[in-house]
Amino acid sequence: MSPALALGIAAALLVLATGIGVVLRRRDGRRRDGGALRFDPADAVTSELGSRATLVQFSTEMCARCPQVRRLLGSYADDHDGLAHVEVDLTHRPDLSARYKVLQTPTTFVVDGAGAVRARFHGAPTRHALTEALTAV
Template sequence: MSPLAAALVLAGIALVAVLAGLALRRGQGRARRGGHGAISSRELGIEAGAFGERATLLQFSTEVCAKCPATRRLLADVAASRPGVRHVDVDLTHRPDLARRFRVLQTPTVLVLDGAGAPHARIGGAPPRATVIAELDRIGGVHV
């Protein structure tokens, strides 16, 4: 292969990598609607009654996640400011079965559940406060 052809191939690979990175970054922290059927605390291996009466911010984390502690603080703060809303953090480090079940490909991943445990939104990556609040507002009746 000539040096010019090799340089063009490398430039093409670099361009594809940059475009893929930009596409992935664009989706970080954005909410997507819908999800699985209702989720129970039992299937997550957490105590009964851990979910909120009106909504639950379900965070999936791992021990090595750099953004998870800040996300945990943000979600706990939002939940504390809203009646009937709770924050639940599930560590997937030793629970790959849950990662597969809920298709968690990155941490943090946040599911916004209604009072019945049905997911209304999924947020991949660290969510902005405004996105979390907007999703709670979308569920309805979860105002300060």
């Protein structure tokens, strides 16, 4: 293989990887529809949902961003009546990642009082995005 061809392939791979990284970064923390998922409170350590809504955070022990999201969701739930924050550790329950289609941590669900997933966030959600998702509940 000639050096020019190898350099061209390396440059093309670099451009492709950069493009994928930009797309993934732009999608991080954005609200998505919850679909037809229903959250079972028995899957969490505390099996009580909030009277208005519950913020369900899926995390793992090795997740670097999960403590930041835990603090954000905990303080957000403390500031709003009828809102609860529940954390589910997928390290000890990997079966839940398949059931709830969680591909990365942190992932946050906004669950209504009946257990229906109304919105989901991949990555760290913003307070503004949480407020928008909760107005729909």
